[in-house]
Every structure is written in structure tokens, then in C-alpha cells.
Amino acid sequence: MADAATKSPLSDRSVDAAPGGLTARRRRWLLAVASTNVLLVMASMVALNAALADVAVETSATQTQLTWIVDGYTLALACLLLPAGAIGDRFGRRGALLAGLLIFTAASAAPIIWDEPWEIVAARAVAGAGAAFIMPATLSLLTSAYPPAERNKAVGIWAGVAGSGAIFGFLGAGLLLAFFSWQSIFYGFAGAGLMMLVLTLTIGSSRDETAVPIDWQGAVLIGSAIAVFVLGIVEAPTRGWTDTVVVGCLVVSVLLSAVFTWLQLRTAHPLLDVRLFADARFGGGAAAITFLFFAMFGFFYLVMQFMGLVMDYSPLQTAVALSPLAIPMLALSSTIHLFLPRIGLRLALSAGLSLLAAGLLWMTFLDPDATFVDLIGPLVVSSLGLGFVMSPATSAIMTAAPDEKQGVASAVNDATREIGAAIGIAVAGSVLAAGYRNALAATTGALPADARAAATDSLASAQAVAVKLGPLAADLANHAEAAFMHAMGQALYGMSATLFAGAVFVAVVSPGRDGKRWASRRRKGRHRST
Known part of the structure; x- marks a missing residue:
């Protein structure tokens, strides 16, 4: 009787179904929709960087306004993630995702009509608020739908796609700007948001059945x-x-x-049981994601300027040159679940952060005459580091949280990404600006005061000054490039040192293959010896 039951069609469907009752085909479709949604959110974080020069020319935006056109999105996204995750858990994750997409789509279309600088800033902030509902909902829907045996693979694919979002954002923006105006980026996001709104209607939902108050x-x-x-x-x-x-x-x-x-x-x-951070998986995963995105976005900030100003790449060429980063990261993120039980979370996270640090150190050997071939090695090593950390850290955070709090856990995972990215860009920007200014100041004494002030502001300004002054600034462009390379090296050294320190920290707080922290094993060993 038992054998007959296990062979029946009904039994096959039940074995194939996850805790949420979805078949394997429906789970794969859910994974595709969720991953594409998070790709849209991450791409939107960076795509406008490629268009800032055009925005400045056509709208007369100040530098402060340009900064907030980019950062307004990030700020709104970061501060609303935890409340948005809790709302999804309480009232339904698909509903939160649909609401977020509706807000994101409308706000992305707004700058097509209202294109004053502060109107664009406001629209980007509203789009960030919509994105705050999208990100945690996508991941919590996956972890609620997939059975434990398949969850790490699904989370790995989601994490790989999320990590590649910046690269796809650069690539998409570069393609659009090669043929159209800067407004085309907003057309693109509005169209993509509308398409994802329709596709998201085809997936199921989940929620916290305990219905506790927010x-x-x-x-x-x-x-x-x-x-x-x-x-x-x-x-x-x-x-x-x-x-x-x-x-x-x-x-x-x-x-x-x-x-x-x-x-x-x-x-x-x-809203968030802070005791979760004492869990070796949750705390170690959150720390690793923060260090990872600190380095990842700091690196993007530096390398995009290097490729654009020193290597003289267009936005599209820069995006194409960076695209190899996505291949090893996606491949490793989607397969690491196969060997993670053998190496343990501790080794995966600490090795990944160390590889990323090594890739950044390798970048310091580049010179102004570097070619794309010279970039391949550092990019591949860095990408492998990203792949070793992205999926295991995300899975560790999600598996440590109870099922009814998957939205909040996903929001913690996303918030650590945003905070790490913000710190990485700020630190890299500060070190680059100070190092460049100090290195170039000694070589610009003969220039007029206003030209000297402009040249020490940034490499782009120095190149513009060199063109205007001609013979009066004979070697300014070369000196400015040398100063930029020196400052970029300082920033990369600092980020690498931080990553190596992060690798040690994560090795101490994260569990190994036996599920125990290194520090707790040391304490037990001393206890036995006494």
C-alpha cells in the first residue's frame, strides 16, 4: 500500500512541492521573477552615474544636486528596508512586492515629465522607497517557497544576480546613452518596472501566519x-x-x-530580535556582507574613474570591460551550495574576503598605460572573492531567522548591503580626493590661482584646465594622472587592509563545518586542559 501511494500522481506532486505547496516548475518561475526584480533594484542604484555629466549640462544641476540624484535613492531604500520587510511578513510578501513595483515604476517615469534637478532628486527618493518594498520581499518569497534541501541553491542564484546588478546597470545605461539622451534611462526603468509588475502577478504569496502586530x-x-x-x-x-x-x-x-x-x-x-546577531551564522553573514559591499562599491567608484579618465573609455566601454566580473561570481554563487558543507561557512567567508582583498591589491600595480588585458587578472580574482561570500553569507542570515520573520531577515541582509556600499563609496571618495589634492598641489604652483584650485579639485577638472591653458600647463595632465594613480593606490591599500581585517573577524565569529565558532572551540579547549 505504501509503495502504491508513493507512485501515485498525487504523491509525486506532494513530494515535488515545497512548504508553500509549489511544484518545482512554479518554484523555478518564482526564482526567475524574484531575481529579475532584485536585478532591477540593484541596477537602478548605479545606472544614473553614467548620465550625470549629461544631466548637469541639460538641467544646470549643481554638484550637490547631482550627488543627491544618486544618493536620494540609496538613502530612502536603506532607511525603509526593515519596516518594509516587516510589512511584507505581516500582510503578504507578494502584495508588498507589487506595491513596491508600482511606486518604483511611477517614480521612474516622473523625471520624463518633471526634469528640474530637485524634482529628479524627489523622484529618485520615491523610487528608493518603492525599492525598499521590493528587495526583502523577493528573497523572503524564495526562502518561504523552497524546501531546506534546495533553499541554498535558490538563495545562491538570487545573491549572484543581486551582486551582478551593478554591472548590468552600468551596461544598460551605457547602451542607452550610446544612442539616446539621459531620459532614456528613466524610460528604461519605467518600462522594466511595468513589465515586472505584470510578471509578479503570476507568482504566489506568503506571510507570517501568527499575525503579530508590527x-x-x-x-x-x-x-x-x-x-x-x-x-x-x-x-x-x-x-x-x-x-x-x-x-x-x-x-x-x-x-x-x-x-x-x-x-x-x-x-x-x-521588529528585529537583536539576539539573532549573537547567532554565529546571522552575525557572521551580516558582517561579511557589509565588508563585501564596502569593498565592491568602493572599487566601482575608483575603477570607473580610472577607466573613464585615465584609460579614456566611454561609459559603454567601461561597462563592457567590467562585465567579466559577473561570470565567475554568478557561476560560483549558484554552485557553492554543492561544496559549502565540506568547507564550512567560516572558510568560505574568510577566503572570499581575502581573495577580494588580493584582487584590490593587484589593482595597485596598474599604471596609466594599462590595457584591458591588464585588468582581467584583478577582475577575475575579485569576482571569485565575491562569489565565495555573496551566497553563503546571504543563506546564513536567512537560515538563522525563523520562517515567520523571513522578510525582516531579508531586510537585514539588504540593509547591510546598502550600509556597506555607502561606507565604501564615502571612504574611497574621501581618500581619493585627499590623496589626489595633496599629491598634485606640489606641481601646480606656477598656475594661476583659479586654475590651480580647479586642477586640484579632480582629475577631470585638471584635464579641462590643461586643454584651456595649453602651453601654460604643459605637464599638468601627466602630473594629474600620476597624482590620481597615487591616490587610487592609497584607497585600494586601505580597502584591502580593511578586507583582510574583516576576513579575520569573520573567521572568529562564523561557524565552521561543525557549526561552532572558532572562539568557542578555543574556550572549550582551555576548559578541558584545566
């Missing part, structure tokens, strides 16, 4: 803490790290986070 007080506190922190980090390169506004933002953020932690430990239904 901790709105905690949501306001953590949203404010992240918003103030990101604001301080974004302003640091322009104002300086000791500026009152920057220091004040960082201090207020720490205080708000402390109050949030205190409240979460005392409320019956916390």
Missing part, C-alpha cells in the same frame, strides 16, 4: 538611525569626516540604534 515604534527608530547614518556617510567626502554635521549624524545614529536595541529586548513582538 512594532511601529521600532520601525521609526531603526529607519531614522539608518537614514541619519547614511546621510552622515554620504556628506563625509564633501564636508570632511570631522565636520560637525557628519560627526553629529554618526553620533545620533549610534544613540538611536542603542535605543532601538534596548526597546527590542523589552517588547513582546520586536
Whole structure:
């Protein structure tokens, strides 16, 4: 009787179904839709960087406005992730995803009509708010739909696609700008958002069946803490790290986070059970993702300027040159679940961060005459490092959280990405600006004061000054390139050192193959010896 039952069509469907009752085909479709949605969100973070020069010319936007056209999206996304994840858990994850897509699509279409600089900033902030509902919903839908045996593979594919989102964003923007105006990027995002809205209607939903109330007080506190922190980090390169506004933002953020932690430990239904960070998987995964995106976006900030200003690549050439980064990362992210049990989370995360650090160090050997061939080695090593960390760290965060809190866990995973990216860009930008200015100042003494001030502002400004002054600035372009390479090297050394320190930290706090932390094993060993 048992054998007959297991061979029946009904039994086959039930074996093939996940906890959410989906068949294998429906799960694969859900994975495709969820991954494409998160690709859209990540691509939108970076695509406009390629169009800022055109936006500045056509809208007369100031440098501050250009900065906020990019950072307004990131700020809104980061501070709303945890509340949005909780709303998805409580009221339905597909509903949260659809609402986010609707907001994102409308806001992406707005700059086509309203194109004043601050109108674009406002539209980007609203698009970021929509993206905050999209990101956690995509991952929590996957982890709720896939059975434990297949969950790591699905999360790995999602993480690989999310990590490649920046590259696809550069590539898409470069292609559009090669043929159309900067508004085409907004047409592209609005069209893609509308298409994903339709496709998302074809997938199922999931939610927290316990129906506990949302901790709105905690949501306001953590949203404010992240918003103030990101604001301080974004302003640091322009104002300086000791500026009152920057220091004040960082201090207020720490205080708000402390109050949030205190409240979460005392409320019956916390937005985020902060005790999860004591879990070796959750804490180690969150730390690794933060270090990873710190380096990844800091690297993008540096290498795009190097390729555009030193190698004289167009935005499309830069995007094509960076695209090899996606191949090893996607391949490794989607297959690492096969051998992760053999090497353990600790080795995967620490080795990945170390590989990424080595790739950045390799970049310091480049010179102004570097070609694409010279870039391949550092890009491949860096990509392997990304692949070793991206999927295992994401899986560790999600598996450590209870099923009813998958949206919040996904939001933590996403928030660490945004915070790491913001810090990486700010640190890389600050070190690059200071190093460049100091290195070039000694060689521009003979220039007029206004030309000297412009030349020490950035490499792009120095190249413009060299063209205008001609013989008066005979060697300025060469000196400026040398100063830029020196400053980029300093930034890469600093990021590499931070990554190596991160690799050690993650090795200490993350579990090995036996599921135990290295530190706890050391304590037990000492206890036995006594």
C-alpha cells in the first residue's frame, strides 16, 4: 500500500512541492521573477552615474544636486528596508512586492515629465522607497517557497544576480546613452518596472501566519538611525569626516540604534530580535556582507574613474570591460551550495574576503598605460572573492531567522548591503580626493590661482584646465594622472587592509563545518586542559 501511494500522481506532486505547496516548475518561475526584480533594484542604484555629466549640462544641476540624484535613492531604500520587510511578513510578501513595483515604476517615469534637478532628486527618493518594498520581499518569497534541501541553491542564484546588478546597470545605461539622451534611462526603468509588475502577478504569496502586530515604534527608530547614518556617510567626502554635521549624524545614529536595541529586548513582538546577531551564522553573514559591499562599491567608484579618465573609455566601454566580473561570481554563487558543507561557512567567508582583498591589491600595480588585458587578472580574482561570500553569507542570515520573520531577515541582509556600499563609496571618495589634492598641489604652483584650485579639485577638472591653458600647463595632465594613480593606490591599500581585517573577524565569529565558532572551540579547549 505504501509503495502504491508513493507512485501515485498525487504523491509525486506532494513530494515535488515545497512548504508553500509549489511544484518545482512554479518554484523555478518564482526564482526567475524574484531575481529579475532584485536585478532591477540593484541596477537602478548605479545606472544614473553614467548620465550625470549629461544631466548637469541639460538641467544646470549643481554638484550637490547631482550627488543627491544618486544618493536620494540609496538613502530612502536603506532607511525603509526593515519596516518594509516587516510589512511584507505581516500582510503578504507578494502584495508588498507589487506595491513596491508600482511606486518604483511611477517614480521612474516622473523625471520624463518633471526634469528640474530637485524634482529628479524627489523622484529618485520615491523610487528608493518603492525599492525598499521590493528587495526583502523577493528573497523572503524564495526562502518561504523552497524546501531546506534546495533553499541554498535558490538563495545562491538570487545573491549572484543581486551582486551582478551593478554591472548590468552600468551596461544598460551605457547602451542607452550610446544612442539616446539621459531620459532614456528613466524610460528604461519605467518600462522594466511595468513589465515586472505584470510578471509578479503570476507568482504566489506568503506571510507570517501568527499575525503579530508590527512594532511601529521600532520601525521609526531603526529607519531614522539608518537614514541619519547614511546621510552622515554620504556628506563625509564633501564636508570632511570631522565636520560637525557628519560627526553629529554618526553620533545620533549610534544613540538611536542603542535605543532601538534596548526597546527590542523589552517588547513582546520586536521588529528585529537583536539576539539573532549573537547567532554565529546571522552575525557572521551580516558582517561579511557589509565588508563585501564596502569593498565592491568602493572599487566601482575608483575603477570607473580610472577607466573613464585615465584609460579614456566611454561609459559603454567601461561597462563592457567590467562585465567579466559577473561570470565567475554568478557561476560560483549558484554552485557553492554543492561544496559549502565540506568547507564550512567560516572558510568560505574568510577566503572570499581575502581573495577580494588580493584582487584590490593587484589593482595597485596598474599604471596609466594599462590595457584591458591588464585588468582581467584583478577582475577575475575579485569576482571569485565575491562569489565565495555573496551566497553563503546571504543563506546564513536567512537560515538563522525563523520562517515567520523571513522578510525582516531579508531586510537585514539588504540593509547591510546598502550600509556597506555607502561606507565604501564615502571612504574611497574621501581618500581619493585627499590623496589626489595633496599629491598634485606640489606641481601646480606656477598656475594661476583659479586654475590651480580647479586642477586640484579632480582629475577631470585638471584635464579641462590643461586643454584651456595649453602651453601654460604643459605637464599638468601627466602630473594629474600620476597624482590620481597615487591616490587610487592609497584607497585600494586601505580597502584591502580593511578586507583582510574583516576576513579575520569573520573567521572568529562564523561557524565552521561543525557549526561552532572558532572562539568557542578555543574556550572549550582551555576548559578541558584545566
